[in-house]
Amino acid sequence: MTSILEKVDVFAGLPSESLLELEALAIRRHYAKGVPVFYEGEPVEHLLVLIEGRLKLFHSNDSGREYVYGVAEPGLSFGGIGLLTDEVRTVCAEAEDDCVFLSIARSNFLDFVATHPQIKDALLAGSIRLIKHLTKTVSDLALNDVYGRIRRVFEMLAVNTPEGDLIEGQITQQDLADRVGASREMIAKVMKELVAGGYVETGRRRILILKKLPERF
């Protein structure tokens, strides 16, 4: 018998028996699409393991503007480092689809870390990946213009198909604006130019990249 936790970033390589025991202590939680899962600044009380659905990670300001910095897929966990260092959540999260989590309470997780100290190496590796991603994102925001950022988001989301690089799923101009940290109007302008230039083709729930996007706008 194997535990679902074996496929999770921080638990990779740990013995099945221990993971099954930990899984038995976890509580399954369902979040409907659009429901907030945690807020920036909130104390971390649980390790949340995403096992189904996608989770939107974002920042927002007082006037309701959002900046979406990523959408997480199943197999990722949230709050491990926060529990270890007694920190608060550094971003907000909302269910992008209907989501299922395994929720592991603080004391259960900390007991597990005490008996399996090797998990700290996985947590270290995870925070390094996060730091590198954040460094790229902040440099991108500071040094690239809106067009350059759109290009990078397209490169991140596109999947290679025989037709060309394809971005599938419902992505509105507002979604793109929230992803690159710009206004919807600015995105509309850039997209219009890209379509006119024959670089991209937009359709229902899809954006097809026809040829390599230009370096500069």
Added chain:
Amino acid sequence: MLEILKTIPLLQGFPDEQLEYILATGLKRTMPKGSFVFREGDPAESMYVLIDGRARCFASDNQGKEFVFMVVEPGDAIGEISLIDNEPRGWSCQCEEDSVFLMFSKQEFREALDREPHVKELVIQNLAAMVRHLSTTMKNLALLDVYGRVRALFESMLVTEDGVEMVSQPLTQQAIADRVGSSREMIARILKELVFGGYIRLENKRIIILQKLPERF
């Protein structure tokens, strides 16, 4: 030297014998203002603890525009990430003043990390602090305008000397631009308006805050 180590927040609570060990293992390196501790893309052989002086970590684009996303103060550790993930340096680090570092080789650091559980705790805490800092930087870049970022920078560096509120270090317009991800011209305009409005005064390269900066520009 031992007394200096004791003032370092990262090393608080370490017994004397361990601090002596750190002093005996670390190599004292003095670097003049302007010299690079490491450059983006370099292979990594060591990590550093800043004892005296100041350094900045930055990313740059191929036109030489820089974004300073972190300032290294005495007591801060830098360069440990590449020793853990065995990747080249992800960014550059340059001395802003004449600086003194304790340098540890990759082998010494890895051995200490495996042997001393509290070294691992420190590294985890250090990385968690970096994640928090980068996350806030990202949020400010995406959701605040240039003025908002200048205001956030000044507020994060505020000190009171002889009853006068001021920004803790002298900053050139270019240095401000590099830290908030903007141009020198834009910063010049903002500072001029702030002086004109009686919010700040510039004196010997220092920025004196006369009254609370306005919410909006």
